[in-house]
Amino acid sequence: MFFDTPLLSLVIWLPILGGIAVLLNGDNGFTRPLSLIVSVVTLFLSAGLYTGFDMTTHDMQFVEHIPWIATFGIHYSLGIDGFSMPLIILTAFSTVIVVVAGWEVIQDRASQYMAAFLIMSGLMTAVFAALDAILFYVFFEAMLIPLFLVIGIWGGQNRVYATIKFFLYTFFGSVFLLIALLYLRHVSGSFAILDFHAVALTLTEQTWLFFAFLIAFAVKVPMWPVHTWLPDAHVEAPTGGSVILAAITLKIGGYGLLRFALPITPDAAMTFDWFVIALSLTAIVYIGFVALVQSDLKKLIAYSSIAHMGFVTLGLFVIFGIFANSATGSGAVLAVEGAMVQMVSHGFIAAAMFLCVGVLYDRMHTREISAYGGVINTMPVFAGFSVFFAMANAGLPGTSGFVGEFMVILAAFQANFWYAFLAATTLILGAAYSLWMVKRVIFGEVSNDNVAELQDVNRREFWMLAVLAIIVLAIGLWPAPLIDVMHASVEHLLTQVLQSKL
Amino acid sequence: MMFEVVNMSFALPEMFLLGMACTILLVVAFFKKTGASLAYGLSQITMVASVVLVYRDMGGLEGLAFSDTYIRDALSNVLKIAIFLINIAVLMYSTSYLKARELFKGEYYVLAVFATLGMSVMVSAHHFLTLYLGLELMSLCLYAMVAMHRDSKVATEAAMKYFILGALASGMLLYGMSIIYGITGSLSISAVAAAIQTGSLDNTVLSFGLVFLVIGVGFKLGAVPFHMWLPDVYQGAPTAMTLFIATTPKLAAFAMMIRLLVEGLGDVQQYWQDMLIMLSVLSVILGNVVAIAQTNMKRMLAYSTISHVGFILLGIISGTEAGYAGSLFYALTYAVMTLAAFGMIILMSRRGFEAEEISDYKGLSQHHPWFALMMLIVMFSMAGIPPLVGFYAKLAVIKSIVDIELISVAILVVVMSVIGAFYYLRVIKVMYFDQADDAYEIDAPTDMRIMVSANAVAILGLGIFPGTLMALCASVFS
Numbered sequence: 001m002f003f004d005t006p007l008l009s010l011v012i013w014l015p016i017l018g019g020i021a022v023l024l025n026g027d028n029g030f031t032r033p034l035s036l037i038v039s040v041v042t043l044f045l046s047a048g049l050y051t052g053f054d055m056t057t058h059d060m061q062f063v064e065h066i067p068w069i070a071t072f073g074i075h076y077s078l079g080i081d082g083f084s085m086p087l088i089i090l091t092a093f094s095t096v097i098v099v100v101a102g103w104e105v106i107q108d109r110a111s112q113y114m115a116a117f118l119i120m121s122g123l124m125t126a127v128f129a130a131l132d133a134i135l136f137y138v139f140f141e142a143m144l145i146p147l148f149l150v151i152g153i154w155g156g157q158n159r160v161y162a163t164i165k166f167f168l169y170t171f172f173g174s175v176f177l178l179i180a181l182l183y184l185r186h187v188s189g190s191f192a193i194l195d196f197h198a199v200a201l202t203l204t205e206q207t208w209l210f211f212a213f214l215i216a217f218a219v220k221v222p223m224w225p226v227h228t229w230l231p232d233a234h235v236e237a238p239t240g241g242s243v244i245l246a247a248i249t250l251k252i253g254g255y256g257l258l259r260f261a262l263p264i265t266p267d268a269a270m271t272f273d274w275f276v277i278a279l280s281l282t283a284i285v286y287i288g289f290v291a292l293v294q295s296d297l298k299k300l301i302a303y304s305s306i307a308h309m310g311f312v313t314l315g316l317f318v319i320f321g322i323f324a325n326s327a328t329g330s331g332a333v334l335a336v337e338g339a340m341v342q343m344v345s346h347g348f349i350a351a352a353m354f355l356c357v358g359v360l361y362d363r364m365h366t367r368e369i370s371a372y373g374g375v376i377n378t379m380p381v382f383a384g385f386s387v388f389f390a391m392a393n394a395g396l397p398g399t400s401g402f403v404g405e406f407m408v409i410l411a412a413f414q415a416n417f418w419y420a421f422l423a424a425t426t427l428i429l430g431a432a433y434s435l436w437m438v439k440r441v442i443f444g445e446v447s448n449d450n451v452a453e454l455q456d457v458n459r460r461e462f463w464m465l466a467v468l469a470i471i472v473l474a475i476g477l478w479p480a481p482l483i484d485v486m487h488a489s490v491e492h493l494l495t496q497v498l499q500s501k502l
Numbered sequence: 503m504m505f506e507v508v509n510m511s512f513a514l515p516e517m518f519l520l521g522m523a524c525t526i527l528l529v530v531a532f533f534k535k536t537g538a539s540l541a542y543g544l545s546q547i548t549m550v551a552s553v554v555l556v557y558r559d560m561g562g563l564e565g566l567a568f569s570d571t572y573i574r575d576a577l578s579n580v581l582k583i584a585i586f587l588i589n590i591a592v593l594m595y596s597t598s599y600l601k602a603r604e605l606f607k608g609e610y611y612v613l614a615v616f617a618t619l620g621m622s623v624m625v626s627a628h629h630f631l632t633l634y635l636g637l638e639l640m641s642l643c644l645y646a647m648v649a650m651h652r653d654s655k656v657a658t659e660a661a662m663k664y665f666i667l668g669a670l671a672s673g674m675l676l677y678g679m680s681i682i683y684g685i686t687g688s689l690s691i692s693a694v695a696a697a698i699q700t701g702s703l704d705n706t707v708l709s710f711g712l713v714f715l716v717i718g719v720g721f722k723l724g725a726v727p728f729h730m731w732l733p734d735v736y737q738g739a740p741t742a743m744t745l746f747i748a749t750t751p752k753l754a755a756f757a758m759m760i761r762l763l764v765e766g767l768g769d770v771q772q773y774w775q776d777m778l779i780m781l782s783v784l785s786v787i788l789g790n791v792v793a794i795a796q797t798n799m800k801r802m803l804a805y806s807t808i809s810h811v812g813f814i815l816l817g818i819i820s821g822t823e824a825g826y827a828g829s830l831f832y833a834l835t836y837a838v839m840t841l842a843a844f845g846m847i848i849l850m851s852r853r854g855f856e857a858e859e860i861s862d863y864k865g866l867s868q869h870h871p872w873f874a875l876m877m878l879i880v881m882f883s884m885a886g887i888p889p890l891v892g893f894y895a896k897l898a899v900i901k902s903i904v905d906i907e908l909i910s911v912a913i914l915v916v917v918m919s920v921i922g923a924f925y926y927l928r929v930i931k932v933m934y935f936d937q938a939d940d941a942y943e944i945d946a947p948t949d950m951r952i953m954v955s956a957n958a959v960a961i962l963g964l965g966i967f968p969g970t971l972m973a974l975c976a977s978v979f980s
Contacts, residue, residue: 152934
């Protein structure tokens, strides 16, 4: 009986229904506990996806398949593999963190705030779990609605501009995805994503489809030069919004490339891999420099996110070069796994960084770096966490930030020395902008009266940051459990990618 | 010569509507004081009973009647039921509006029921004359309706515009019909189709007639470049009348398009396909781009209607059964969404205050979070964001043109829908992100509140479970 439980559906619909319940309950004493219970139960349920996961196969697991719109052959079709499972757990975890982070901070329309994040959690999980193209698209788009409202209602000064820009940018990207999916249905006669993987396409078709996927997902990742919505959205979003944006929504871009662009259009991906690699390296190097000169804390982290996501796209597309140089392909496995680890690790580190900024912002109501200085004198515990996360952001060995970047750089060497060389500059740039920020904000003499009156983190904030620190350290020291679950899926992806569809 | 006993039950709903319309007219004439309330009650009963009458014989009683001038088929049944059901909500919304403005008169209901009769006849027409008869019956009622608010200058202006351009469109349509009659020798739609199928007709004359038919249909639907009347009429007419014009007559016009182009001239599809592509693409572009510049809600919705019409045409362009079904689905969802949007405007309006400007919705979510949520659903649905029903409508029609490999048109319309998303988002921005100036009250009656909520929730519900309606639409054309 237990094995028949539709666990994936539960992980998707529990937070959505819980969110609606929170919304209907309105603002009262139950709002926050109820949200917390829903998010924690969801996290526990999603842990069941890990414990029940079969690491030896690349096949979809926890499959659910029910007809939904029979006229078009659209199914409510769910299933996960080694790529989606870690991201689903990351989603459930981030939602708990967001609920905790907003506990005291959000006073205005708290029930709507919590409901938006719970509903978004379900929608994002569904994006990762969907095996039907239209189901994927529905959740992919639906996710924009709560995030649009979160940034617009609880955001900063310039929130309206930021949120409309965010919405239109991502909507613009995704309409091409819709056309691509409809075209694939036209060719394959099915909306199942796995059927798309098998369909034969000419290079011209693949090229069009590939660029449609690239526009849709590059905006989400975001890749240079379509990244400009992210700094605006991050700066204006409330802390919870920034955490979810950085931890999950950006990952949907990387996941989309893995699930759609690479297996469906492998030949076009091979033809244009130089293009994606060039954009990725630009993100890593150029955006690294841009991050260096930011005077706004959130903007700095936003730009550093773009640079870190550059590793994800680099890792995914460097595989063609590796295969060209060596027949074994062990380097390619390293590259894709590195990209995946980087996604998960960035989810934790960026979330932690935004939470740290949130802690400061709640006390001082400014994000300007120049307004701070000498925070360590008044907030020693907080300073400890901040320095740790900044180090992780810079890719310090022993933290999760190091693992993904190191794997990708190592793999990139097998493709082209210069790819690896340029990617490795992040070790300098990342350290430069992270540590320079720490120096200006945390260290030094107490710069002004406001800083002198700061209170250190309370118990809620302490545990929130402590849990994240433990995870970042754990993945950094022993990433094997994370890599093992995705290994079979990565190998399968590489066989798909190598098989020409022409 | 054989005489056939005419099976009157084919047209039972129409006869019932006619009888009730005359009854209501008499009631209004004789009961001076309570006439309006009685008329309202009677017209609601009429709508409900008509639904029952159509539903009763659904599936069983199908085919041609009255010397092949009249058809009862799945399309007519579905559209009639939709028209009657939507009119129930329309009458409820408009009553609330009219009561608050001393426009609550029995004549409105007489006109509404006669207009419904006209639509019903149009939907079931299998003959050019039947079609024209229904169209004119409907249009004349609508002209009078817009002009009912005598003292309002804008309403009179709107009525004049509507009348003159409408008459012009009818003239075009008639001219087209007469040319088609001239070369096919018949006014019956199936006879016209059969004559065209022989392939012995002069194509130049045929396409000449066809152009006028397309112009006529384009006028009635409000497709660019025949859209000029639409924004002015939508804005100028009292909201209750705009609501009426914007919803069910579009369904009737959709039926007219199917009867004329698909059933009558389906064999010369390659001729009208190119014309419709132009109309459709221009409508989607102009509708979405110009809507951005609007500050008046009704005018914005008018331009949004123009772009929706462009999308409805897409499915027809595909020339496939799936495409027609997609267009039907779009037309039905369009009517439901428009109903909800104008319903919200009426809900927000009160005596002496028309919630017509977009800025009137400032901070709605702070005072009336429930209705702000309802409006949010309507706006996102119109923008085509899943999981709301507007998305599936766009999906259905875009899928049909991708299937005939008109990819460039598909790309163009989706990019335009991104532009379109902006002005829907602006309404949401005003409701959710702006601070309210002062707390305003909503004094709409309870039935109105419930109906608007049900209307918006239906948009969400149909979005989560679109399968049934989609299957119904598909069954009409298969």
